[in-house]
Amino acid sequence: xxxxxxxxxxxxxxxxxxxxxxxxxxxxxxxxxxxxxxxxxxxxxxxxxxxxxxxxxxxxxxxxxxxxxxxxxxxxxxxxxxxxxxxxxxxxxxxxxxxxxxxxxxxxxxxxx
Amino acid sequence: xxxxxxxxxxxxxxxxxxxxxxxxxxxxxxxxxxxxxxxxxxxxxxxxxxxxxxxxxxxxxxxxxxxxxxxxxxxxxxxxxxxxxxxxxxxxxxxxxxxxxxxxxxxxxxxxxx
Numbered sequence: 001x002x003x004x005x006x007x008x009x010x011x012x013x014x015x016x017x018x019x020x021x022x023x024x025x026x027x028x029x030x031x032x033x034x035x036x037x038x039x040x041x042x043x044x045x046x047x048x049x050x051x052x053x054x055x056x057x058x059x060x061x062x063x064x065x066x067x068x069x070x071x072x073x074x075x076x077x078x079x080x081x082x083x084x085x086x087x088x089x090x091x092x093x094x095x096x097x098x099x100x101x102x103x104x105x106x107x108x109x110x111x112x113x
Numbered sequence: 114x115x116x117x118x119x120x121x122x123x124x125x126x127x128x129x130x131x132x133x134x135x136x137x138x139x140x141x142x143x144x145x146x147x148x149x150x151x152x153x154x155x156x157x158x159x160x161x162x163x164x165x166x167x168x169x170x171x172x173x174x175x176x177x178x179x180x181x182x183x184x185x186x187x188x189x190x191x192x193x194x195x196x197x198x199x200x201x202x203x204x205x206x207x208x209x210x211x212x213x214x215x216x217x218x219x220x221x222x223x224x225x226x227x
Contacts, residue, residue, distance in 0.1 A: 035217075040122065042201060043156065043217040059114070059216075090155060101146060101158035102203075102215065 001026050004105035006091050012111045013081040021076040021108050023091030031094040032074040033058070033102070034066065036087040043090065049074055081112045115140045115206050119218030127226050132189040134221035136202035143207040145178055145185045146215065150199045159187075182207065192225045199223070 007022045025032065033048035045058030049068040063085060065077040074093075078085060088109050092102040116139040126132050136145065144163045148156040160169055162178035162185060169176045175188045185202055199222045203215040 033214075040219060042119070042219040043203075045214070045216070048214060058214075101161065102148075102156075104155040104157070107155050 003027065004091055004093055004103050006089075006105035006108050008108060009106065010109050012113065013078070014113055015082060017081050019078050019081065021078075021089055021091075021110075023074045023076065023105060024072050025074075025091075025093040025103070025105075026072065027093060027095065027103065028071060029093035029095050029103070030071065031100075032068070033092050033094075034064070034074070034076045035090045035092065036060065036085075037090060037107075038087050046076065046089075078110075081110075083112045086110060086112045115204070115216045117202060117204050117216045117218040119202055119221055121221055122219060123222050123224070125224045125226065126192050128194060129191050132192050132196070132223055134187050134200050134202075134223075136185045136187075136204075136218050138183045138204045138216075140183070141207040142182050142204040144205050145182075146203045146205075147176060147185075147187055148201045148203060150201065150220070152198060154198075156201060189223075192223070194225050194227055197223060197225050 004025045030051045034046040035043040037043050044060045046064050047066040049055045052071050055066050088107050090107045091105040094100045094102050118137045146161045147159040150156045160176050166180045167178040173190045177186045199220040201220045202218045
Protein backbone atom coordinates (compact mmCIF):
# COMPACT_ATOMS: atom_id res chain seq x y z
CA UNK A 1 0.00 0.00 0.00
CA UNK A 2 1.22 3.50 -0.85
CA UNK A 3 -0.91 4.96 1.96
CA UNK A 4 -1.75 8.63 1.43
CA UNK A 5 -0.04 10.36 -1.48
CA UNK A 6 0.02 14.06 -2.30
CA UNK A 7 1.17 15.96 -5.36
CA UNK A 8 2.94 18.23 -5.95
CA UNK A 9 5.48 18.37 -3.11
CA UNK A 10 6.33 21.99 -3.78
CA UNK A 11 4.49 24.72 -5.68
CA UNK A 12 4.98 28.43 -6.25
CA UNK A 13 1.99 30.46 -7.44
CA UNK A 14 1.43 34.06 -8.29
CA UNK A 15 -1.41 35.93 -6.61
CA UNK A 16 -4.67 35.24 -8.43
CA UNK A 17 -3.64 31.95 -9.99
CA UNK A 18 -5.64 28.82 -9.36
CA UNK A 19 -4.44 25.28 -8.82
CA UNK A 20 -5.44 21.89 -7.48
CA UNK A 21 -3.58 19.96 -4.81
CA UNK A 22 -4.02 16.24 -5.32
CA UNK A 23 -4.57 13.68 -2.59
CA UNK A 24 -5.16 9.96 -2.95
CA UNK A 25 -5.33 7.01 -0.58
CA UNK A 26 -5.40 3.30 -1.30
CA UNK A 27 -6.62 2.11 2.11
CA UNK A 28 -10.36 2.37 1.36
CA UNK A 29 -10.80 4.94 4.14
CA UNK A 30 -14.13 6.74 4.11
CA UNK A 31 -13.01 9.86 5.98
CA UNK A 32 -10.55 12.26 4.35
CA UNK A 33 -9.51 15.75 5.33
CA UNK A 34 -7.30 18.67 4.39
CA UNK A 35 -5.26 20.67 6.89
CA UNK A 36 -2.98 23.63 6.61
CA UNK A 37 -0.01 24.04 8.92
CA UNK A 38 1.37 27.46 9.78
CA UNK A 39 4.06 28.26 12.36
CA UNK A 40 2.64 28.45 15.89
CA UNK A 41 -0.89 27.54 14.78
CA UNK A 42 -0.82 23.79 14.60
CA UNK A 43 -2.93 21.99 12.05
CA UNK A 44 -6.15 23.70 11.03
CA UNK A 45 -8.92 21.82 9.28
CA UNK A 46 -9.91 23.24 5.89
CA UNK A 47 -12.45 20.74 4.52
CA UNK A 48 -13.33 17.15 5.20
CA UNK A 49 -15.36 14.34 3.68
CA UNK A 50 -17.08 11.35 5.26
CA UNK A 51 -17.52 9.52 1.98
CA UNK A 52 -17.85 9.87 -1.77
CA UNK A 53 -20.19 12.71 -2.65
CA UNK A 54 -20.17 14.19 0.87
CA UNK A 55 -18.01 17.14 1.92
CA UNK A 56 -18.17 19.74 4.67
CA UNK A 57 -16.29 22.81 5.83
CA UNK A 58 -13.73 22.83 8.56
CA UNK A 59 -12.28 25.69 10.55
CA UNK A 60 -10.69 27.69 7.68
CA UNK A 61 -12.58 26.91 4.41
CA UNK A 62 -12.53 30.32 2.72
CA UNK A 63 -10.68 30.37 -0.59
CA UNK A 64 -10.72 26.58 -0.98
CA UNK A 65 -13.03 24.10 -2.69
CA UNK A 66 -13.14 20.33 -2.48
CA UNK A 67 -15.00 17.47 -4.12
CA UNK A 68 -15.11 13.74 -3.47
CA UNK A 69 -16.18 11.81 -6.53
CA UNK A 70 -14.43 8.59 -5.46
CA UNK A 71 -13.39 7.03 -2.17
CA UNK A 72 -9.73 7.26 -3.18
CA UNK A 73 -9.35 10.89 -4.26
CA UNK A 74 -9.92 14.17 -2.43
CA UNK A 75 -8.49 17.15 -4.37
CA UNK A 76 -8.22 20.62 -2.87
CA UNK A 77 -8.72 23.57 -5.20
CA UNK A 78 -7.41 27.07 -4.63
CA UNK A 79 -9.69 29.35 -6.60
CA UNK A 80 -7.62 32.54 -6.64
CA UNK A 81 -4.40 32.19 -4.67
CA UNK A 82 -3.48 34.83 -2.09
CA UNK A 83 -0.22 35.30 -0.11
CA UNK A 84 -2.18 34.35 3.04
CA UNK A 85 -2.51 30.86 1.59
CA UNK A 86 1.23 30.30 1.75
CA UNK A 87 1.44 27.25 3.96
CA UNK A 88 2.12 23.54 4.16
CA UNK A 89 -0.93 21.49 3.24
CA UNK A 90 -1.54 18.00 4.56
CA UNK A 91 -4.14 15.52 3.45
CA UNK A 92 -5.20 12.78 5.87
CA UNK A 93 -7.47 9.75 5.82
CA UNK A 94 -9.12 7.75 8.56
CA UNK A 95 -10.78 4.33 8.57
CA UNK A 96 -14.33 3.71 9.73
CA UNK A 97 -15.27 4.27 13.34
CA UNK A 98 -14.96 7.09 15.82
CA UNK A 99 -11.57 7.94 17.15
CA UNK A 100 -9.50 6.14 14.59
CA UNK A 101 -6.01 7.40 13.89
CA UNK A 102 -5.41 9.70 10.97
CA UNK A 103 -2.90 8.79 8.29
CA UNK A 104 -1.19 11.83 6.84
CA UNK A 105 0.30 12.36 3.42
CA UNK A 106 3.79 13.84 2.98
CA UNK A 107 2.45 17.37 2.46
CA UNK A 108 2.56 20.08 -0.19
CA UNK A 109 4.59 23.21 0.50
CA UNK A 110 2.85 26.12 -1.25
CA UNK A 111 4.22 29.61 -1.68
CA UNK A 112 2.07 32.40 -3.10
CA UNK A 113 3.94 35.50 -4.24
CA UNK B 114 -16.20 26.30 18.59
CA UNK B 115 -13.96 23.79 20.25
CA UNK B 116 -10.47 25.00 21.14
CA UNK B 117 -7.48 22.91 22.11
CA UNK B 118 -4.60 24.74 23.76
CA UNK B 119 -1.18 23.17 24.09
CA UNK B 120 1.77 24.36 26.17
CA UNK B 121 4.59 25.06 26.04
CA UNK B 122 5.09 26.14 22.44
CA UNK B 123 8.83 25.41 22.63
CA UNK B 124 10.95 23.26 24.92
CA UNK B 125 14.72 22.94 24.84
CA UNK B 126 16.25 20.17 26.94
CA UNK B 127 19.60 18.52 27.42
CA UNK B 128 19.72 14.90 26.39
CA UNK B 129 18.69 12.80 29.38
CA UNK B 130 16.32 15.38 30.84
CA UNK B 131 12.60 14.79 31.04
CA UNK B 132 10.00 16.60 28.93
CA UNK B 133 6.28 17.23 29.37
CA UNK B 134 3.71 18.87 27.13
CA UNK B 135 0.17 19.70 28.24
CA UNK B 136 -3.07 19.90 26.33
CA UNK B 137 -6.32 21.56 27.45
CA UNK B 138 -9.66 21.54 25.67
CA UNK B 139 -12.47 24.06 26.04
CA UNK B 140 -14.99 21.21 25.75
CA UNK B 141 -15.26 17.62 26.95
CA UNK B 142 -13.58 15.20 24.59
CA UNK B 143 -14.64 11.73 23.50
CA UNK B 144 -11.01 10.84 22.92
CA UNK B 145 -7.62 12.46 22.50
CA UNK B 146 -4.85 11.48 20.14
CA UNK B 147 -1.16 12.36 20.12
CA UNK B 148 0.99 12.79 17.03
CA UNK B 149 4.69 13.37 16.43
CA UNK B 150 6.06 15.31 13.48
CA UNK B 151 9.76 15.11 12.72
CA UNK B 152 11.36 18.22 11.16
CA UNK B 153 10.34 18.37 7.49
CA UNK B 154 8.00 15.42 7.89
CA UNK B 155 4.33 14.75 8.37
CA UNK B 156 2.40 14.00 11.59
CA UNK B 157 2.53 10.38 12.67
CA UNK B 158 0.05 8.86 15.10
CA UNK B 159 1.44 7.89 18.50
CA UNK B 160 -1.51 6.89 20.66
CA UNK B 161 -5.18 7.40 21.48
CA UNK B 162 -6.73 7.78 24.93
CA UNK B 163 -10.44 7.18 25.41
CA UNK B 164 -11.25 6.58 29.08
CA UNK B 165 -11.39 9.14 31.88
CA UNK B 166 -8.14 9.03 33.89
CA UNK B 167 -6.50 6.69 31.40
CA UNK B 168 -2.71 6.30 31.47
CA UNK B 169 -0.78 4.59 28.68
CA UNK B 170 2.93 4.00 28.27
CA UNK B 171 5.10 3.46 25.22
CA UNK B 172 8.66 2.80 26.36
CA UNK B 173 9.85 6.21 27.65
CA UNK B 174 6.59 8.00 26.74
CA UNK B 175 3.70 8.27 29.22
CA UNK B 176 0.33 9.61 28.14
CA UNK B 177 -2.45 10.69 30.51
CA UNK B 178 -6.09 11.66 29.97
CA UNK B 179 -7.70 13.80 32.65
CA UNK B 180 -10.59 12.68 34.82
CA UNK B 181 -12.87 15.27 33.24
CA UNK B 182 -11.69 14.31 29.72
CA UNK B 183 -10.71 17.91 29.02
CA UNK B 184 -6.95 17.71 29.43
CA UNK B 185 -4.07 15.44 28.61
CA UNK B 186 -0.32 15.26 28.92
CA UNK B 187 2.63 13.57 27.28
CA UNK B 188 5.73 12.93 29.36
CA UNK B 189 9.04 11.71 27.94
CA UNK B 190 11.56 10.31 30.40
CA UNK B 191 15.27 10.72 29.69
CA UNK B 192 15.00 12.39 26.30
CA UNK B 193 17.14 11.27 23.40
CA UNK B 194 18.11 13.13 20.23
CA UNK B 195 15.65 10.91 18.34
CA UNK B 196 12.82 12.55 20.31
CA UNK B 197 13.32 15.85 18.44
CA UNK B 198 10.19 17.08 16.69
CA UNK B 199 6.80 18.66 17.21
CA UNK B 200 4.25 16.89 19.40
CA UNK B 201 0.59 17.54 18.76
CA UNK B 202 -2.48 16.62 20.72
CA UNK B 203 -5.77 16.33 18.85
CA UNK B 204 -9.20 16.02 20.40
CA UNK B 205 -12.53 14.75 19.15
CA UNK B 206 -15.51 16.62 20.58
CA UNK B 207 -17.70 14.45 22.80
CA UNK B 208 -20.83 16.00 21.37
CA UNK B 209 -19.74 15.82 17.75
CA UNK B 210 -21.43 13.76 15.07
CA UNK B 211 -18.68 13.79 12.48
CA UNK B 212 -16.45 10.88 13.27
CA UNK B 213 -12.82 11.42 12.51
CA UNK B 214 -13.04 15.20 12.94
CA UNK B 215 -10.21 16.35 15.19
CA UNK B 216 -9.15 19.70 16.60
CA UNK B 217 -5.39 19.97 16.91
CA UNK B 218 -3.41 21.86 19.50
CA UNK B 219 -0.72 24.28 18.37
CA UNK B 220 2.00 21.73 19.06
CA UNK B 221 5.12 21.74 21.23
CA UNK B 222 8.45 21.91 19.43
CA UNK B 223 11.02 19.83 21.29
CA UNK B 224 14.74 20.40 20.82
CA UNK B 225 17.19 18.02 22.46
CA UNK B 226 20.80 19.13 22.91
CA UNK B 227 23.32 16.28 22.96
